[in-house]
Amino acid sequence: MKYCMQCGSEYQDGVKECADCPGSALVDAEAMSQRHIPLSSESDTRKFVRAITADDPLTAEDYVRVLEAERIPVFIRPRRGGAVDVLTTGTLEPWWEIMVGEEHLQRAHPLLLQEKARLDSTADEAARAAEEEEARDGSHRAPAQQPLRGSLVVDYERKIRPPPTSLVVDDE
Incomplete structure (x- = not known):
């Protein structure tokens, strides 16, 4: 019997290549034991x-x-x-x-x-490149984004405050 060196599958002597592992060599039981690879009929110790x-x-x-x-x-x-x-x-x-x-x-x-x-x-190297890019682009920072109209703004010191509004209420 021959055995696949990769997966350990057992084959008859006439087979030249493992069906599951193309290119893997088929060897006899002695070669498997020399390489400490258990046979399919043995328990793996x-x-x-x-x-x-x-x-x-x-x-x-x-x-x-x-x-x-x-x-x-x-x-x-x-x-x-x-x-x-x-x-x-x-x-x-x-x-x-x-x-x-x-x-x-x-x-x-x-x-x-x-x-x-x-x-x-x-x-x-990646960290250094990121630091260099940040230093190079530091002067071109985008302005802080304003909250979207109607969204809640969370101020962690004062909890939640209502969103800014541009509506003018006329009491007339």
């Missing part, structure tokens, strides 16, 4: 450990993309259920844990740190 955390799902997906490109088994696990956790525990923890197979942690960690540095530098 791999242990996954946290390699890095991400504060948002887009960053988490970026980390997964980097690891999958290197064929490192990975999955994302939400760290907490919501804002209530901050109230109950008093700590703010990252939203997402990037989990990799324990045997791949040594290889995954430097890749993830390199990607984190790249993402951080990109964010810093």
Whole structure:
């Protein structure tokens, strides 16, 4: 029997390519066990450990993309259920844990740190560009908008005041 290196599907010996993963190599059971990939007939006993955390799902997906490109088994696990956790525990923890197979942690960690540095530098460049644009356009600020006629104006110190009116009431 042959097995797909990508998804683990089992195929007869005459099949050359996985139907679900075009281009993925089909190998024998020994090659699968050497790469720590369980066969479909075996239970998965791999242990996954946290390699890095991400504060948002887009960053988490970026980390997964980097690891999958290197064929490192990975999955994302939400760290907490919501804002209530901050109230109950008093700590703010990252939203997402990037989990990799324990045997791949040594290889995954430097890749993830390199990607984190790249993402951080990109964010810093964007912040600098925004500050430069704001400084450049600071003298051309648009005037503050007047409230629309008929809308309520909220003054947080005096609560709510009626909208300005241009109607003149004639008592005659």
